[in-house]
Amino acid sequence: MNDSGNSGYGRKPFQRSRSHFTDRITADGRDGWPVEAGRYRLVVSRACPWASRALISRRLLGLEHALSLAVADPLQDDRSWRFTLDPDGRDPVLGIRYLSEAYDRREPGHPGGVSVPAIVDVPSGRLVTNDFQRITLDLATEWTALHRDGAPDLYPERRREEIDEVMAGVYEDVNNGVYKAGFATEQEKYEAACAGVFRRLELLAARLEGQRYLVGGTLTEADIRLFTTLVRFDAAYHGHFKCNRWKLTENPVLWAYARDLFQTPGFGDTVDFDHIKRHYYQVHTGINPTQVVPLGPDSSGWSAPHHREILGGRPFGDGTPPGPVPSAEAVPAAGRP
Template identity: 70%
Template structure:
């Protein structure tokens, strides 16, 4: 979902299906255990947010999850990881089928994450930004005991502010660099990206998490970009001033999160690399997937405990994933 301005700047197409699943059902979609299915790919950073939040909150038993393969064609993501190439719950081969079931002739992007209404087989929403916030605020009655407060009311103003900066300059910033259509647009995106990474390094030098002393939605959103930085963004998207491993504060911060239950145990580096290097043929025409980088450093001690803070606040870690 992207367009290009006349100056070659990448612009994300944000025309998402904006329906929301809420406790009061005001959009016609009430929270209801077992009714909906979250469709993701472990390759996609936007979908990875939903995977992490769902697991941290313990929503596995009330919101099932279907996992698409790491690559897709011009039509849509496919369920090629499942027997027979069909999602076992929805019975479809492509997530596109759920979009067309609700909107025949749908012409916008067929994206993940998406939530599908299982009884009707129709897509409900693919609006990834509010999707994870709604899991925290609207699905609260179904959170596991000990679930963390990922979007605490008292900190929402600061969380929103930080998340917006991270989105503009980092989450979307790597794409603005990688898909830039001119040298000038690339250099501007590159400068904004690394200026923001420097700002984040300074912010995180003396505090363990982005906002407050526990993990919040802001950390989830930054993590999904950082974990992809060296495997794909550094080379594939030309974000190469430094590798993540050469940014001491952010590298330690990312390892801290990676080693926290609910984060690293949802990551599949092979899916990540295969998606970017195979699908983006305009950037990588050969489709060759690099063997590196060495990923063993993710398990090394990070030392961030010295800054205090508790990952889950008064809560507890999630149990081991049942649907990795």
């Protein structure tokens, strides 16, 4: 995600930048990037919903030992995502101050912005991919030799057609829909995008009323992609992006579903509400020129009972939950409910 780059300001509707670097890291290395433990570094911002997908997938699949993690500052400047959270303002593995340095090593003067998630080749310091739509699918299907024992199948082959169909609607109307509403500069375009967000959310609520997960009886990639928008909804999209027909907490089905996922190991333990709020309210100065960050909403409700277990289903199928979060990757207290 590069919110500050292609923000949709002006009279044109919001258009999300396409990933420019779409090489894939695969088991057979057909793009020149073979799956290899310790070779690559995943760069994320905990503020970014697209990067959060990769954080969750990595946790659920137990890839922490194989794919190291760099967390960028939630606030960007004109030189891109920066590593000011690390000592001396440099990523300790890549030795760079800005993610743009890895992009430039791959292609000097490349078109487009600098986005996360990004995977960087550690030996060369070059960007491999910023294809946010593909990265998590490949973690689930190409990195299987390095998955932990008991890792769930997040993209089961027999259900891929249904998963893809659900994810397409979620992406168009929810994941991207909130941005189209938030960055709209014309009333008509805002109203159309906002209506699309809530129309899709209502369809998803109806789907989830009688089943615990979006597709089948276990967690899949579809749940990850919906969760990363839902967990930001009241904190950012309801007020900041004017998606305010109702709050997530006012929809009984989606609020219970979101809490169920949040309380599942691998989901809520990757969420940093402090990073989320500071990024949206301080980076999008065209929407919030004062950069004042709101005190609310109260996030304590995320730990309340959800009672979704009565619908059945097993989050990890025949597998098991991931282990504890590595201490170096724990979300600081300021970002937790």
